[in-house]
Amino acid sequence: MGYDILSKVIELTDSTDALEKRLKDVANLLAHAFAFDQCAVYLSDQDKHVLTLAVAVGSKRGCQEEYKENEGLPGLAIKKGSPIFATQSKPPNETWQGILDKGTNGFKTVVCYPIKDDWLHGVLYLKNKEKKAVTLKEKKLLSVIVLQLATAIKNYQCIINLRDINTKMKDMQDRLVNAEKLLALGEMAASLAHEIKNPLVSIGGFAKRLSQQMNLDSPHMSYVDRIVKEVSRLEKLMDGIVHFSKDESYVFLSEDINIIIEEAVAFFEDDFKRNGIAVVKELSLHVPKIDVDRQHLKLVFNNLMTNAIQAMEKGGTLTIQTYQEGSWIVTEIHDTGGGIDPNIISNIFNPFYTTKETGTGLGLAITHSIITNHKGIIEVNNNIGVGVTFVIKLPLSDKEGRILKAS
Amino acid sequence: MKEKILVVDDEEGLRLLYKEELEDEGLNVHVAASGEEAIAKLEKDKFDLIVLDIKMPGMDGIEVLRRVKEKWKNIPVILSTAYHHYKQEFGTWASDAYVVKSSDLKELKTTIKDILNMGRK
Ligand SMILES: Nc1ncnc2c1ncn2[C@@H]1O[C@H](COP(=O)(O)OP(=O)(O)O)[C@@H](O)[C@H]1O
Numbered sequence A: 001m002g003y004d005i006l007s008k009v010i011e012l013t014d015s016t017d018a019l020e021k022r023l024k025d026v027a028n029l030l031a032h033a034f035a036f037d038q039c040a041v042y043l044s045d046q047d048k049h050v051l052t053l054a055v056a057v058g059s060k061r062g063c064q065e066e067y068k069e070n071e072g073l074p075g076l077a078i079k080k081g082s083p084i085f086a087t088q089s090k091p092p093n094e095t096w097q098g099i100l101d102k103g104t105n106g107f108k109t110v111v112c113y114p115i116k117d118d119w120l121h122g123v124l125y126l127k128n129k130e131k132k133a134v135t136l137k138e139k140k141l142l143s144v145i146v147l148q149l150a151t152a153i154k155n156y157q158c159i160i161n162l163r164d165i166n167t168k169m170k171d172m173q174d175r176l177v178n179a180e181k182l183l184a185l186g187e188m189a190a191s192l193a194h195e196i197k198n199p200l201v202s203i204g205g206f207a208k209r210l211s212q213q214m215n216l217d218s219p220h221m222s223y224v225d226r227i228v229k230e231v232s233r234l235e236k237l238m239d240g241i242v243h244f245s246k247d248e249s250y251v252f253l254s255e256d257i258n259i260i261i262e263e264a265v266a267f268f269e270d271d272f273k274r275n276g277i278a279v280v281k282e283l284s285l286h287v288p289k290i291d292v293d294r295q296h297l298k299l300v301f302n303n304l305m306t307n308a309i310q311a312m313e314k315g316g317t318l319t320i321q322t323y324q325e326g327s328w329i330v331t332e333i334h335d336t337g338g339g340i341d342p343n344i345i346s347n348i349f350n351p352f353y354t355t356k357e358t359g360t361g362l363g364l365a366i367t368h369s370i371i372t373n374h375k376g377i378i379e380v381n382n383n384i385g386v387g388v389t390f391v392i393k394l395p396l397s398d399k400e401g402r403i404l405k406a407s
Numbered sequence B: 001m002k003e004k005i006l007v008v009d010d011e012e013g014l015r016l017l018y019k020e021e022l023e024d025e026g027l028n029v030h031v032a033a034s035g036e037e038a039i040a041k042l043e044k045d046k047f048d049l050i051v052l053d054i055k056m057p058g059m060d061g062i063e064v065l066r067r068v069k070e071k072w073k074n075i076p077v078i079l080s081t082a083y084h085h086y087k088q089e090f091g092t093w094a095s096d097a098y099v100v101k102s103s104d105l106k107e108l109k110t111t112i113k114d115i116l117n118m119g120r121k
């Protein structure tokens, strides 16, 4: 029988079906060929050290979804690094009692093989309601089959990794194209920008004055408000475009990041009040000064707070934290504005990507470029339906690092 | 007593806007349309603060800033430009503050107030 089963297993594992389908076919085959009531395959997660049920055939009794590290019979088999065979007997034998696996309840014979080559990929778990003996020949056969399973799983993971790398490369390509577009755009725009900005400020500034002096019920109020809004959008657009032009330069000076944050928060005080947003500041008093460009960093906080305010039109809480983490100074800005649709989240740092009617889509693109220019990192933690946390990590300057170590 | 400030900008619309908005804030506002005019006014009058445009034909804001720091070094200067692209070699670090022009004058107003308050203490 050995050869037949083996060639069948090879045929099944080498098929082009999805991994799960192949594992299921093999499990079915093994349950029948070796006459077990239950046959399950668990796959291991390299990082989290847990085993997760991939497929199970036959009786579903006691079939756990997950085994943590060192848990149950699979844990034991992995620790031992070799298969375990156990049968319930009278008087109770030691192996059986040492298993401590709820999944063995109602079974009298259990077999568990680690699926591994250089890496651990998972376990094969076979159970039978009645006592049964597994012959030496069967054990040898199972060992070979498990090796074949390991190869199949490894190949599959290689393919997944390749796909991953492929998407990442595509992503990078897109970004490069974007960067090129921006450079060309920036050069052209920078020369025009100055001529445009001054009259814009004039138009917008006077429109604002007009709206302040107008009767609230004047029929012209909405016209003036429209002018104010559109001008402010054009201004932001111009700021954004110029930002990407080449002659943007940075001046790095040693600054207290908490003060820059306090200033940004103060700037939006009216907006917080109007939207009913509570501001919680948890600024660590112990963050050392770091070398930053104050104006640019202020722009970062302005952009992130503007987005948060816009996301919390009906109120909420804005939490700002600063703390030191190793050689990073970390700022977290957390809002309760409902979070970002996961379908669009990969776009939010792209220039001109916006979901807002009067958005420019430049806020986060600029923010990203400023943080990168500081050799920092920006991350977004999206809590769908709840809110967003933007995490900014800025490096401690060398000098500071040394002072810290010395003290 | 009202604090006296000098706004220097070559753009007529902006001079008018700044004058009206800042007067509403209770300031005594004078304007100059060029660097040369600004220096002339500084020679004659005493000011508590200067709002200075960088990009102007003729004597530009950086040159004005340099002269102010030589001759009237106690007068605080706020540089005002269309965009964020100031450069270190311009010597903008020598100014007391830096504000990007915007139709929303909030930032300019708070910056002026902060600097004047600091001077009072
Ligand atoms: N705090 C936030 N909450 C929800 N969505 C956000 C938040 N910040 C950014 N976004 C999303 O990212 C998009 C891009 O933001 P941004 O680059 O600042 O441009 P804009 O604000 O002009 O749309 C927004 O249109 C919005 O969909």
Ligand SMILES: [Mg+2]
Residues within 6 Å of the ligand: A303, A306, A307, A362, A363, A364
């Ligand atoms: Mg935005």
